[in-house]
Amino acid sequence: MATVTRSDSGQTTGNSADGTPLTWTWVQAVIAIAVLVAGYWVSRALGHPGWSGPFPSATGEWFMARMDDLYLWIVLNRNDSPLFLYGFNYVSVGLGSAVVLINQILDFLTWVGVTVLGVLASWRIAGWRVALLVLVTFAVFALTGLWNESMTTLSLIITSVLAALLVGLPLGVLAGRSERFYRGIRPVLDFMQILPAFAYLLPFVLLFGIGNPAAVVVTAVYAMPPAVRITALAIREVDKGAIEATTSLGSTPWQVLTKVQLPMARRTILLGVNQTIMLAVSMVVIASVIGAGGLGDAIYQALAKVNVGQAFQAGVAIVMLAIAMDRVTGAVGHGARTPQIAPRFRLPVLGAGLAIVIASVGVARFLGVDGWPRDLAVDISDPINAFNEWFEAVAGGFTAALGTVTQSFVINPLTAVLTGSPWWLVVLVAAALGWIFAGVRTAVISGVSFVVVGLLGVWTEAMDTLAQVLVAALVTIALGVVIGVLASRSDVFAAILKPILDAMQTLPPFVYLIPAVAFFGLGPVPALVAAVVFALPPVIRLVNDGIRGVPANTLEAGVSQGSTKWQLLTKVELPMARGSLLLAVNQGIILVLSMVVMGALVGAGALGFGVVFGLAQNQFGLGLASGLAIVCLGLFLDRVTQGRRAPRA
């Protein structure tokens, strides 16, 4: 999902483009890493003298103490200070009330009314196939006994998407019309998209209050970037001739916008809306950590009882919701399956639809229908639990051993090198890597990011997180490239893979985090496994698309020169798909980072634990410092893997 939205910023050209041989880059990188390892051994041999330890923590302690003071001030003044009375509280009360209100409306419609309305609307927008899918989705909500929870989630999504669009679309229009504004806002959007959601939960809870309000704000912030980006793109792509024609006819800029640019950019903008909705669906689940209700909460509660089956059931409901919303809004965008209705029948059809909805709501309310009766729910959690237990009994021994080996021989040594080396050496190596892969600017950004991490006082935790991210990213990329290449070879395999990838991408990670503990034992390993599962789909997709995008005549040229299949792959296809591969690496690493910090919920510790602990124990300083450190790591990883940007056209 996020892949599409990033593609306009992630255009990369390799180093080969500016004359440096590729291999030389890697030699340099290996040298930089060798220096780090050597530094670690020297420091170890000298018995870790004072000058070679981790970053001094004094500044971090000072920072955390100030932040804790700030926290206390906010708690004491939330209902007294004008900043809150006339500022944040407006947003928080407004959004919180909106969620309650929408939920009330959905309740008022009863399940009959909501289903009829949803199915009719999606038929009108997207045709009968999608309408059928929507019907199935509502059936899943009802049959899993999660109707009320689904409606709460729906209210949360509607509110946050509206909030995101209310801010995002105007920004996008501005960015589309003003080059300067676009250049100013782009780094902000980049930044928002590499931010793992976990990093900013805590500050938003503090500003907007626990529960629905903060959940809506967090979701809206997370989901907004594609709306801005794609709107800007759409406005820019409107035919210049059309604009000039209207301007020459004497239209005001406002008229140009409303009569030409917006109508012509409509379809593309709707694609942005689609992306926003998809991101909102995935975020609303994470927001259950800060007290948002609904399906995410159902998963969270099921997991509190370690009832994997029940959590899975709620997970399926979310997957269905995501797919249904994607298909409906996607259809608005491309409009392919919309039923053809002659203009003169449109109003009557609308009227008839409304009449049916009103009639069904009336009948349902008259009969006293409330929620879906719980007795009619189908419980699939028992067989899933049984399957899970069986699988655990069969594979548990092997996976547990694998977990221990990974912990002892991969994660522990890597963590030891990163945490045990002198901090300034790590900073230098990070800057060097930035310079090697992406030039001077990135070198500065990398170095500064690491120094800031140190100043925040969470150096050791950050290095721990970095080690976990590197391991998981390596596995993700290796697996992703192999599976992606295989998928590009066989249409059948690709077709089988697609729904699996869809599900992997939309199934909330909470669902498989806890079972991973049962298989791999507590600690970073289950978190890494979950991170790999989470980050794989986009990597596979990008690799697959990249290879399939290699022009057929280039391939033929290779074949006619007598290349073997292996040569064809390594000499022609992979180098030609380089742009996609680099993007895949970048995406994979950023997604891994966002998941690894969530791994704190299963004992991965490190920065994520700072956030979780900060949230649970009101340790604002620690939580905020950990969140900011995650941001710094994200910035470093993103910039280094993005390589040198293509020169602006």
Added chain:
Amino acid sequence: MPRFMRKGALIRLLAVVLAAVSVSSCAVRTDQVARDPNTVRIAVNGWVGYEASAEVLAYILREEMGYEVQLMRVDEQPAWQALDQGVLDVIVENWGHEDLMELYGPEGKGTVVDGGPTGNEGVIGWYVPAYLVEEYPEIATMEGIKEYSELFRTAQTGDSGEFLAGAPGFVTQDQGMINAFDLDLEIVYAGSEASQITEVRRRYANEEPVLFYFYDPQWLQDELDLVKVEFPPYFEGCDDDLEDVPCDYPVYELNKIFRAGFVETGDPAYQFLDNWRWSNSNQNAVARMIADEGLDPSEAAEIWVEENPDVWRDWIPEGYEGR
């Protein structure tokens, strides 16, 4: 009259709209957020015992007293914050938290009120599985833990033994105990209770050693045979310095915490919650149905309420006629 009018759904909808409109003027306080009328908002913390209490109370409020109930799942400390902000009405099982009472209670901001004991007693402590005690009889003591700490080594902790801590939101003094008794243990935070229980279950199935933070009443105590490690008993003030705690956890007399504004209304719902008191075995009966038999929490609550009217009849305020 048709049913939909009688249920007053339209009126309720209207009330919410009015609430939303009225808050959109001038200074806004966090407790002005729109809410469903006649709704009691109960915090739900992340353990099953708590859920059992909350669900039973919710069931009686809904079915016997005609209220709406909203259960909101939050951690312990954020729940206090939510009371302070006015988005929740009550915490029905509080473990200690004197510091928060100082901050938000009558001596501090005055936004929350101690609602008195629930009748439940809570025990926190260090636990080991029974099979370990069979093999090493003295392991369930402080000296035994000290002697056998290498038993608990894992790949993650290396040369120290592992002490498996629970959810990050729970009350802890573990590091202080490790320091005070000079134990060679490293705390590993499970990050959530679910992952802690999953890990304990996994080790239990393989009869591996495990030493962990746990508590009672807790449903897993019925499923697994666990032994509490003996430490010198708690005495007043021994946990003042959290870096050095030479004693066991205290026995907690669990209490209720109300939002001050909710108490001031004197609403029958408040009086009901104020009257409510029950025993550990009452709570466990419900918790067991939820966790062991896999019943839906509200079903479990329904069964208990139907079977024990003599227990809960007294909680309903005298002369309450329903609404």
